[in-house]
Amino acid sequence: MLNRIADRFSRVIQRFLPDAFVIAVLLTIVVIAIAIMFNPREPVQVFQAWGDGFWTYLAFTMQMVLLLLTGMVLASVPFISKGLRSLANFANTPTKAYLITFLVAAGAYYINWGLAVIVGAIIAREIGKRNKKAHFPLLIAAAYAPTVLYTAGFSSSIGLTIATEGHFLEETMGVIPTSATIFHPSTVIIFLVLAITMPLFIILMAPKKDITSYQPPARSTDVTFDKPKKDSMTPAQKLEYTPILGMLIGAIGVVYTVGVFATGRDLDLNLINLFFLSAGLFFHRSLGQFAQAFKQSVTSISPIVLQFPFYAGIIAVLGGSGLGDAIINGMVSVATPETFNVFSYWAAGFINILAPSGGGQWALQGPLQIPAAIELGVDPAMTAMAVGWGDAWTNLIQPFWALPILSVVGLHIRHIMGYCILLSIWVGVITSVLIFFLY
Secondary structure, three states: OHHHHHHHHHHHHHHHOOOHHHHHHHHHHHHHHHHHHHOOOOHHHHHHHHHHHOOOOHHHHHHHHHHHHHHHHHHOOHHHHHHHHHHHOOOOOHHHHHHHHHHHHHHHHHHOHHHHHHHHHHHHHHHHHHOOOOOHHHHHHHHHHHHHHHHHOOOOHHHHHOOOOOOOOHHHHOOOOHHHOOOOHHHHHHHHHHHHHHHHHHHHHOOOOOOOOOOOOOOOOOOOOOOOOHHHOOHHHHHHHOHHHHHHHHHHHHHHHHHHHHOOOOOOHHHHHHHHHHHHHHHHOOHHHHHHHHHHHHHHHHHHHHHHHHHHHHHHHHHHHOHHHHHHHHHHOOOOOOOHHHHHHHHHHHHHHHOOOHHHHHHHHHHHHHHHHHHHOOOHHHHHHHHHHHHHHHHHOOHHHHHHHHHHHOOOHHHHHHHHHHHHHHHHHHHHHHHHHHO
16 A cells, blocks of 8 residues: 555655755745744844855865765776676666665765765665666666665764854863764664665655666766776876875875774764775775766756755754744743753754754754753763754755765756655654653
8 A cells, every 4th residue: 555655645745846956045035034924023134144154064065975976986986887787787677676776875875975976876776777667767766765764874964063162052061072972872773673664664665666777878878988098198187097006195084084083082073074085095996087986977967066065054044043943942932841852853853854954953052952961961972962863854854965976866956855855754753752752
């Protein structure tokens, strides 16, 4: 029955869901309009907040872009992409296709969500090429669905932010080590429950007829390498394609990041970015090959670069107008110490639809919810993770972070969103229950 519901729902979504950039602009207009109604005497201040906030998160945007790009470039290392293609050969039935796609992407999301974008795209595409009985839009949904797990992994925006010395809430909550957040037993349990149940839900949604098999996009999205012939290289090209420089500078970066982590420094965004950048340089070997992979990966994230300032403006309006405070306080005002983190999860899920940025969302919610958590006697580390889970949860119904993987495989957001919305219902229910009992 679930497969019939999913099929009909997906068809409706494909007809009415607009482009992701259109959604970003519509959300901007709606939030500004509501903020003006919320502050009818101060419309100019609302517009001022939007304009001032448009570029507020440039530094964070650059961190996120590098996190995504370094992961994508690392995944395009020839031996990694070849291994993914070999793994795709095992998906010889539709059930195996959806299961392998999800599990491979989930493992990648745990390591780095930038890495996961290209890993998920490659494994889904290669499986789609080999298995014409697998519904390709659902394969891509299976590759993107583990985005809800990233908050418990090594690239957790909130978990890494509060583990970084000098973060903006340090005076309120201190520096929280990752052992109390992403590696806490309760977080691990939630991660495992979702990782086990989500692929089963996806398999139950698989259509029995009207299968849409993989079709190569009009423009090739494969990362390819064009290396000059050795005997025709100029001295400058020899420097570009010698393996010595790339491996040397890559090794220096890897040794540094491993060394400082081994001496007690917690993971943070800058450290992870440097590690993946260095690993990519080392495994691509030559600077020329690394630069080609980096250049081709940039195309896939161009929609994120375009839309991020609009969502930064929305965050600024939510914060400057008091609208965000009203939403968050309205939800948590009815909470008890036992239900506070569940309400924090729901509030984060709602805010994420308007402002899909874990770090930006934390900048809005953290100053409100952490003092309230401390006053209620709730562990602020668990509240931070509840916000992180909420941020990740509604990534399923906010198209922003799906754009790179869709760009790689040549699909539109409307092709997968019907499945993602249904899956988000399951994730929301099961995670709410787990947070209530574990956090």
